[in-house]
Amino acid sequence: MTxxxxxxxxRVLITGGTSGLGAAMATALLEAGATxxxxxxxxxxxxxxxxxxxxSCVGVGMDVRxxxxxxxxxxxxxxxxxxxxxxxxxxxxxxxxxxPRFLTHPQPFWAVxxxxxxxxxxxxxxxxxxVARAVVPRLLSAGGGRVVxxxxxxxxxxxxxxxxxxxARSGAExxxxxxxxxxxxxxxxxxxxxxxxxxxxxxxxxxxxxxxxAQLLDPxxxxxxxxxxxxxxxVGVHGERIVATEFAAWLSARKP
Numbered sequence: 001m002t003x004x005x006x007x008x009x010x011r012v013l014i015t016g017g018t019s020g021l022g023a024a025m026a027t028a029l030l031e032a033g034a035t036x037x038x039x040x041x042x043x044x045x046x047x048x049x050x051x052x053x054x055x056s057c058v059g060v061g062m063d064v065r066x067x068x069x070x071x072x073x074x075x076x077x078x079x080x081x082x083x084x085x086x087x088x089x090x091x092x093x094x095x096x097x098x099x100p101r102f103l104t105h106p107q108p109f110w111a112v113x114x115x116x117x118x119x120x121x122x123x124x125x126x127x128x129x130x131v132a133r134a135v136v137p138r139l140l141s142a143g144g145g146r147v148v149x150x151x152x153x154x155x156x157x158x159x160x161x162x163x164x165x166x167x168a169r170s171g172a173e174x175x176x177x178x179x180x181x182x183x184x185x186x187x188x189x190x191x192x193x194x195x196x197x198x199x200x201x202x203x204x205x206x207x208x209x210x211x212x213x214a215q216l217l218d219p220x221x222x223x224x225x226x227x228x229x230x231x232x233x234x235v236g237v238h239g240e241r242i243v244a245t246e247f248a249a250w251l252s253a254r255k256p
Contacts, residue, residue: 007230008033011081013074015039015064015131016091018049020201021150021219025088028223029230030056037077039064039091064091064127065119074134083142086230087135089172090150092124094201095165106161117164124168128175136179136188144187148229149176150222151194151241180239189238191229195221196245221245 012029016022017038026036035056040046043061050059058080062073078084095102098116132147139145149172156162157170173192180190200216225247228234242250 005224005227005231005233006032007227010034010085010230011037011083012086012088012230013037013039013077013081013084013131013135014088014090015062015127017088018042018045018059021195021199021222022088022090023049023053024219025090025222025226026053026057028220028227030054032227032230034230035081037081039073039077064131065122067130070127070130070134074131074138078138084135084138084145086146086148087132087139088148088150088226089128089131089176091127091131092150092168093120095162098164099161102161108161109163112163120164121168121171124165125171125175128172132179136183139188140186145189146229146234147179147183147188147190148226149173149179149190149192151176151192153194153197177239184238189234189236191237191239192241193222193225193229194241194243195219196243217245224248 007029012034014022014026014036017026017036018040022038026038029036030053037058037060038046038050039060039062041061041063043059046059046061048059050057058077060073060076060080063069097120098112099105099107128149136147151173152169157166159166176190176192183190195217197217199219199221201219221244225242225244228251229237229242
């Protein structure tokens with residue numbers, strides 16, 4: 001079973017790890033024996049959630065939009081964990097920050113504020129770059145490591161009313177592909193992981209119809225693939241785009 005994959009002693013940094021997909025991945029990895037640092041812009045929240053998750057988890061305040069704060073946050077994560085083996089780029093904000101009713105009342109791109117556009121791109125795209133830029137040289141110096149970039153369905157990137165979230169996710173996926181190309185043969189692997197559908201997280205509007213909310217994916221769908229990606233079984237896996245809802249079938253198809 002995919003749940004049996006272990007990550008004992010693996011040191012993982014998960015950005016945006018206090019809720020939603022990040023918290024689900026942190027929980028799965030801690031259960032698999034990893035030690036985990038989770039980040040949030042709010043230091044108190046990061047530390048409080050880490051305490052809830054257990055002694056193998058540490059909370060770090062870090063704003064992924066700010067280069068100096070990223071360097072400080074990565075330094076603290078490395079100090080707390082005694083090193084770093086895996087980066088999970090996950091921190092992001094959703095459409096509700098620019099349109100609280102985006103699923104039921106989409107707005108055209110020209111109605112989006114410039115500040116709202118910049119903030120989503122700074123978090124969901126530039127943030128991935130800044131954190132990877134701070135972490136990957138450490139992994140290269142250590143002789144190896146892994147980067148997992150969390151993404152979204154391609155349909156989300158092109159959906160009506162999804163500016164700026166769609167363009168930011170599209171850019172982040174292109175960035176992840178280039179990361180993999182740049183890292184080929186280096187000993188550091190880079191892969192993409194996405195849920196495979198709309199997921200029940202804080203990004204979903206409060207007024208989303210209950211009958212449709214019931215159809216959303218549970219964030220725990222990310223558990224099995226992230227455990228595998230951090231396990232010894234995933235050594236050398238590089239440049240893959242893994243859809244969590246299809247993970248079991250995908251993994252089975254990989255077997256000789």
